[in-house]
Amino acid sequence: MGEPQAYVEETADAFDLHTEQIHFHNISPTQEQFSERNSYSVFESAEVEQPDFIAGLREKIDEIEPDRVLLDPITEFRHLTTDERQFRSGILGLLDYLKEIDAIGMLTSQAGGPITDDDIQFLVDTVISLDVTPESRMVSVSKFRGSSFRRGDHFYDISAAGLEVWPALVPDTQKQASDAEPLSSGVDELDELLYGGLDQGTITMLSGPTGVGKTTTGLQFLIQAALEGKQSVLFQFEEAEWTIRDRADAIGLPLQAALDSGELSIVEVSPDEYTVGEFEHLLREAVTDGTEVVMIDGSQGFQENLRGLADTTGALVRIGRFLRAASITTLLINEVQNITGDFQASEERTSNLADNIVFLRHVEYRGEVRKVIGTLKMRTSNFERSLRELEITADGIRVGEPLPQLRGILTGTPDWSEDTGGTDRDVADTDQA
Incomplete structure (x- = not known):
């Protein structure tokens, strides 16, 4: 008509x-x-x-x-x-x-x-509503007599490939059971900090300011997983793939060996390339194909690069719940803006979606800028309460012994004291007992 x-x-x-x-x-x-x-x-x-x-x-x-x-x-x-x-x-x-x-x-x-x-x-009997914005197209079902349906807005597109619809992720109601060993980093001291590694099916937020080594630490876990035969994928929002390769070569990380094994893949997500629905579809396909470890680098790029994203926190929480229910071990790189000053675990107020929070921090010691790493929480296991020095060298990541003399990092004004009064590890072990 x-x-x-x-x-x-x-x-x-x-x-x-x-x-x-x-x-x-x-x-x-x-x-x-x-x-x-x-x-x-x-x-x-x-x-x-x-x-x-x-x-x-x-x-x-x-x-x-x-x-x-x-x-x-x-x-x-x-x-x-x-x-x-x-x-x-x-x-x-x-x-x-x-x-x-x-x-x-x-x-x-x-x-x-x-x-x-x-x-x-x-x-x-049925009402299907279509909406279009400058950034994306949305479809929703508000009525479907005689049947249930997936509520809410879902992304779709009309392109040379035809009509494609990407239903929003919905986690399974029951988490898949698993008795797998914790995910090791391949660095003994870092595994000690985590009491053995990251439990399967948990979400770990690696949080810290720029340049502190969040992505490198995440890569350490991801590469080790791939070399152990676990299918892994890196969704890279912040950098180009070639910069990741160059960085890994510069510090001796066997990234190329992991890629050559076929167990590790890198998906570069460029600005405005995908809608949130398309990215969720990539995640769903990765899980269906047998992926066991996922790394999202990072939360700020996630917010800026994807189209049609009205609620960053809601989208990340939905993705996190889906991956957790599928027993996928997830690493989320989260950047905080303040290099010094008051401690922040998460810039985007998304720390509640993480099972584990590992924070990295710049500190000043005798006129030098150093890096430290520590664990703020682990929901499914105990962990070491002490801080350790983190170094990124030409031979890879090096994690030192506990630093009981470093005090006050959570206050924003850390200092070093030679009067330790015992180690933090001793305190942690006493608490555990």
């Missing part, structure tokens, strides 16, 4: 929709209808055209005996009726007729502004 038939056919053919199985019945206004001798008002149009419209439509349906009938757009039917009651009666009669012949009826509606289609939604 709206666009010219030739235009609709060209559009369908452009997406390879095989229009040879589609019968077109064009009842849109023709040039002759708009000629001066045939012109009439909207009211007169309703009186003149409605009988021919209904009769012609039913005759065509009886002739073809279709499985599906699409009226596009049904809102044009309003101009062929004399009042709202007649409009509703006509739609209801059409839907009843389609049910009688066991055909699926589909109606498109151009609603917006002062024009609504609430009355049509009341009559039909």
Whole structure:
């Protein structure tokens, strides 16, 4: 009833929709209808055209005996009726007729502004709403008689590949059981800090300011997992893949060996390349393909690079719950802005989604800037309460012995004291006992 038939056919053919199985019945206004001798008002149009419209439509349906009938757009039917009651009666009669012949009826509606289609939604069994913004397209289901459906907004797109829909991630209601050993970093002292490593199916946030070694520490876990035969994937939001490779080569991390093994892959997520829905689809595919370890680098790039992201925290929480339920060991790189000053575990207030928080921090000692690493929480196991010095050298990551003399880092003004009064490890072991 709206666009010219030739235009609709060209559009369908452009997406390879095989229009040879589609019968077109064009009842849109023709040039002759708009000629001066045939012109009439909207009211007169309703009186003149409605009988021919209904009769012609039913005759065509009886002739073809279709499985599906699409009226596009049904809102044009309003101009062929004399009042709202007649409009509703006509739609209801059409839907009843389609049910009688066991055909699926589909109606498109151009609603917006002062024009609504609430009355049509009341009559039909299913309502699927489409919305478009400058950044993305969204689809939602608000009604589906006789069946449940996934609520909320979901991303979709229309491209050269056709119509693609990416339902929002929904975690399983029950976490998959696992008796796997904790994920080791391959650095003994770092594993000691974590009392053996990271438990499978947990989310670990590596938090700290820029340049402190968060990504490098995460890579250490990821590479070790791949070399142990665990399928792993790095979703890189912050840097290009070649910079990751160069960094790994510079400090002796066997990244290339992990990539060559086929157990590790790097997915570079460029700005505005994906919507949130597309990224969630990549995660879902990775889990389906057997991935055991995922690293997201990092939370700030996640917020800036993905399109259609209205709630950063909500999206990360949804992704985290999905990965946790699938027993995927997850590393999330989180950057805090303050290099010195008051301690912050998370810039984006997403620390609640993490099972484990490992923080890295710059400290000053005798005129030198050093790095320290510590654990703030681990939900599923005990951990060492002391801080250790972290060094990134040409031979890889080096983690030192506990530093009981380093005090006050959580206050934002750390200092070194030679009067230890016992080690923090002794205190931790006493607490555990």
